[in-house]
Amino acid sequence: MDNILEALTLVADLRVLLGICTGTFLGLVMGALPGLTAAMAIALLIPLTFGMGPVLGVGMLLGAFCGAIAGGAVPAILLNIPGTPSSVTTTLDGFPMARNGEAGKALGISITSSFIGGVIGALLLIALSLPIARFALEFGPAEFFALGVFGLVIIASVSSGSMLRGLVAGLLGLFLATVGSDPMTGALRFTGGEPALITGIGLLPALIGLFAVSQVLQDVYSRTGRRAAEAVTQSFDRARPPFGLIARAWRVVASSTIIGVIVGAIPGAGGSISSFISYDQARRMSRTPEKFGTGAPEGLIASESSNNATAGGALIPMLTLGVPGEVATAVLMGGLTIQGVRPGPALFDQQASLVYAIFLAFILANCAMFLIQLFGIRLFVRILGVPTRVMMPLILMFCVIGVYGVNGSVFELWLMLGFGVLGFFLNRYGFGTAPVILGLILGALTESNLRRGMTVFDGDWTAFLLRPISATLLLLAVLFLSAILWQNHKFRQNDKKAEEASQR
Amino acid sequence: MRLLSGRIVFDLALLAGAAWGLWQSQSLPPGYGGGDIGPGDFPRAVLVLGVIALLAVLRQDVSAALRRAPDVDTPPHLQGTFAALLISALLIAYVLLLEPLGFLAATGAFLFFGILACSRFLDPPDSVAAWRRTLLGAALVATVATGLSFFVFTYGFGLIFP
Numbered sequence: 001m002d003n004i005l006e007a008l009t010l011v012a013d014l015r016v017l018l019g020i021c022t023g024t025f026l027g028l029v030m031g032a033l034p035g036l037t038a039a040m041a042i043a044l045l046i047p048l049t050f051g052m053g054p055v056l057g058v059g060m061l062l063g064a065f066c067g068a069i070a071g072g073a074v075p076a077i078l079l080n081i082p083g084t085p086s087s088v089t090t091t092l093d094g095f096p097m098a099r100n101g102e103a104g105k106a107l108g109i110s111i112t113s114s115f116i117g118g119v120i121g122a123l124l125l126i127a128l129s130l131p132i133a134r135f136a137l138e139f140g141p142a143e144f145f146a147l148g149v150f151g152l153v154i155i156a157s158v159s160s161g162s163m164l165r166g167l168v169a170g171l172l173g174l175f176l177a178t179v180g181s182d183p184m185t186g187a188l189r190f191t192g193g194e195p196a197l198i199t200g201i202g203l204l205p206a207l208i209g210l211f212a213v214s215q216v217l218q219d220v221y222s223r224t225g226r227r228a229a230e231a232v233t234q235s236f237d238r239a240r241p242p243f244g245l246i247a248r249a250w251r252v253v254a255s256s257t258i259i260g261v262i263v264g265a266i267p268g269a270g271g272s273i274s275s276f277i278s279y280d281q282a283r284r285m286s287r288t289p290e291k292f293g294t295g296a297p298e299g300l301i302a303s304e305s306s307n308n309a310t311a312g313g314a315l316i317p318m319l320t321l322g323v324p325g326e327v328a329t330a331v332l333m334g335g336l337t338i339q340g341v342r343p344g345p346a347l348f349d350q351q352a353s354l355v356y357a358i359f360l361a362f363i364l365a366n367c368a369m370f371l372i373q374l375f376g377i378r379l380f381v382r383i384l385g386v387p388t389r390v391m392m393p394l395i396l397m398f399c400v401i402g403v404y405g406v407n408g409s410v411f412e413l414w415l416m417l418g419f420g421v422l423g424f425f426l427n428r429y430g431f432g433t434a435p436v437i438l439g440l441i442l443g444a445l446t447e448s449n450l451r452r453g454m455t456v457f458d459g460d461w462t463a464f465l466l467r468p469i470s471a472t473l474l475l476l477a478v479l480f481l482s483a484i485l486w487q488n489h490k491f492r493q494n495d496k497k498a499e500e501a502s503q504r
Numbered sequence: 505m506r507l508l509s510g511r512i513v514f515d516l517a518l519l520a521g522a523a524w525g526l527w528q529s530q531s532l533p534p535g536y537g538g539g540d541i542g543p544g545d546f547p548r549a550v551l552v553l554g555v556i557a558l559l560a561v562l563r564q565d566v567s568a569a570l571r572r573a574p575d576v577d578t579p580p581h582l583q584g585t586f587a588a589l590l591i592s593a594l595l596i597a598y599v600l601l602l603e604p605l606g607f608l609a610a611t612g613a614f615l616f617f618g619i620l621a622c623s624r625f626l627d628p629p630d631s632v633a634a635w636r637r638t639l640l641g642a643a644l645v646a647t648v649a650t651g652l653s654f655f656v657f658t659y660g661f662g663l664i665f666p
Binding site: 048051162164165167168171172174175178182184185187189190213216217220221222223224225387388389390392393394396397398400401404405408410413414417420421424425428429447450451454455459 | 510511514515518522525528529532533540541542543544546547550551553554557558560561564581583584585586587588591592595596598599602603611614615618619622623625626627641645649653657661662663664665
């Protein structure tokens, strides 16, 4: 109870509330711009949170996370372009509604469903996190090592097209985490004589390079030579929250929210999967399934309540176990680590009030997202008109300001640039960038627990396989790895068959 | 020639990096024995796994390149490559000039040329008048954005710029 009261006083600070609102607003802006992702929004905001206290900084990042997911609905409804991958299903009924002259109603449904899904997701996050974290408190070096391996396998397999390539990216991150002074012996590793690397590779230049600079390079590369889509303006009075309509569709809201939280909590799943499952479920539950895809409000409700509930679900493994399940939470975890908040079971034990403050900030971010969108929806619609040719150099300027402003180090700018180019190629050739960041974050934890474990168990490595929790986690990692490899093999076989059939 | 794809060159670059890491890790002190893991052991294990995985990726890419019929080779997106290279070059110039020129001049110049380059590649103006408007717009956005960001980050967030 004392922790909850302390958390309340931490959050009920005007600066924290303003920080959450600012983060949410910036997240909404980034989410509304097609091509800019939630991961990029968080990465760009991290430098701004440096001088702030942990609650203010984390609140701002959570606001950006919430806002970016919700903001993706605006271009999905008005332009038929999903702002984020999780709003793909929003286009199915949102855009037809807008084309039928119901843009205001569609935006109102989207905003209200996002809010309800987000808040219920946050409440389930609170309810489920504490028992999981309490269980995870029993973890020792073997379990933490196994958790690190499990996390890397999961993110490597889901964030890129091929498991093998994702593993290469994860191993690259693990290797980069070893650069600098060895924490146990002080020996310098892979620094190449560069004094700036003694403390290791900074997380901030890596995050901004891999998620912002590489994305800009990718956008410039892929959009060059293609005419920009004609902006279609939709006229609407205002986005009204249709509470009556949503109350009548309570079964869709309930099922979509629960699906969102469950799918979000499964490492590797994410918003796009949950919104497709929820959309399909809502169609099955509907008395008029034939209307889905032609502007059915239930379809829009299912998609938006589900993808925002996923955010709460995705925070469960990240906060309790320190294992982010998808790209945006991997970046968010990087931001928390930079803030001095290390997600994992120990956080619940040692900084319980901070954990409750994070929960409260997340609920407030959802409320801010609802109010900002409700009253400022016209602004987000206008943002769609900002030309890419102006946006791209501005984002790069923010990257440079963010990285340089923190330490005044030009070397870190070169690192950022290097990671940007590396990220461009990693994405282009299907390796993905999220495993690199997760390897960089989990590398130190995995290596130190492996070394500590070997010392504790007198050099007997079988102890890692014989302890029940670490054995289960390692077995799960192996099973997951095998399942994905088998799936890839099946896909390749099907492709081969299709190729042979087309040659005949 | 079919093997000379960007994908395969990138795989080889990663392999070369991993080989360099393995070579460097040889000079790191070993563990004290009895199951102790030295500073070079963990990165070496990671790199060995990386080399094995990369060889498998390379094998996949080479066999995919050989399987592909020559007539279905997709031509490289040269214009896109040039645009990404130009933006990277502008960013390099920005980083190089940030301290010698100072934040205001370097940022203003980067934004001005960055917007012009992006306009040329992403949304090319179709007449002299349109180019004139683009030039004016770029100058205006560069000036306002540079001034505003300097003001906000210096006085609002307390950052110190050269």
